[in-house]
Amino acid sequence: MNLHALRLFHTVAVTGSVTRAAETLNISQPSITAQIKKFEQELSLTLLKPQGRGIAVTDSGQRIAQLAQRLFAVERQIEQFAQECREGTSGHVRLAATYLPSHFLLPAWIARFKQRYDAVELSIVTTNSSEALRLLLNVDVDMAIYGGLPEQYPDDVEMEELFQDELWFVVSSKHRLAGRHIALEEMMQEPFVMREEGSSTRERLFALCRTHSAPAPKVALQFNGLYESVRAVVSGYGASFVSSLVVREYVERGELSRVFVEGVRLRNTIAVCTRRNEALSAAAANLIGLMRSSPYRVG
Incomplete structure (x- = not known):
């Protein structure tokens, strides 16, 4: 289906005129008329009919216009969702945390994060260092927060010290x-x-x-x-x-x-570990940015 032609027809149906549709879309009237005729041939349906000096939408055209309205509403939702994901205001962040940050640091971090990014879903697993590393390497989580690092960790893990x-x-x-x-x-x-x-x-x-x-x-x-x-x-x-x-x-x-x-x-190093050379989602990057900027009282 030619979605561009559907959009042209929908605009004509909403405005009630090819002239007004052309002004709205900044496209010539002949071009709109020609593309809608091709669209009618594609669907084997008549969508517009002459009425006086203008045009009218047929019964089939009215139904197509209603369905198009729903389709373009979903399109706008997709565009908004994609923008939110790019900006990190939506999405899902999965993290593993050892007991120290999970109980003594994450509650305050998450409260601050959710105040700003309430639509972002967070899933948190509290475990020991070995299991946190396993979850990270198995791609079960996006990041691992450590209160004390393992003595050794693979080269494909990137560690950033927080404090x-x-x-x-x-x-x-x-x-x-x-x-x-x-x-x-x-x-x-x-x-x-x-x-x-x-x-x-x-x-x-x-x-x-x-x-x-x-x-x-x-x-x-x-x-x-x-x-x-x-x-x-x-x-x-x-x-x-x-x-x-x-x-x-x-x-x-x-x-x-x-x-x-x-x-x-x-x-004791408090650190966040991620998979090396793997891009984080914007939401995950926003969470790490918040952790970087948090003040701490060091012993």
Whole structure:
């Protein structure tokens, strides 16, 4: 079907005149008339008929004009949707996030993002570092937000650092090590409350011990969530090695205390990872732009 001819006919039907249609479309009257005649031949229908000095739309033409009205309305919707996708004001962004950014950073980021881009749909999976990387490489998500990066990641993953915070050793404020400066070997004598295997912070602690030839930590309690790990230490059991973003308020309230391990000052990278050489949607790029511009309090 010749959609250009359909548009010409629809304009004639709406304006009621070939002359007015020609003025509206800035096309000559003979050209409009000729193209509509070809369109009638294509459909094997008469759409216009003479009426006095002008023309009238036939019954078949009226029905065609109604259907064309719906078609061009959908066309406008498609054009608007495409524009929104180009500008990032519509679409669907899928992301995986490790527990730290998911619980302590993403809520504020998403609130700000949705205030500006309410029509964008967001799907969020909270998981550990290893699974977040797998989801990214399997194209199940558009980006992965890490609180602490895996020690190794493939070349086809592009990492952008957003900011850094400190990794702290913490114990209950009533613990015998609270506020003390000790050696790493002594710290490793304590039972640790940690996240499950695959957690980047847990891997950092084991790597730290290997680097300093210290005994590996004894993980006495293991949880899948950060909150549970922290609450166990607050309650008085063991120690934890965790991002300052997670425990800063507990320390300020006096529920937890830092243990200062001599010669150890580690920072935790908060980063967004995407697939290298793969263009992001405008909506995903807008979300990353917002995360870049967010202020943080670093340890």
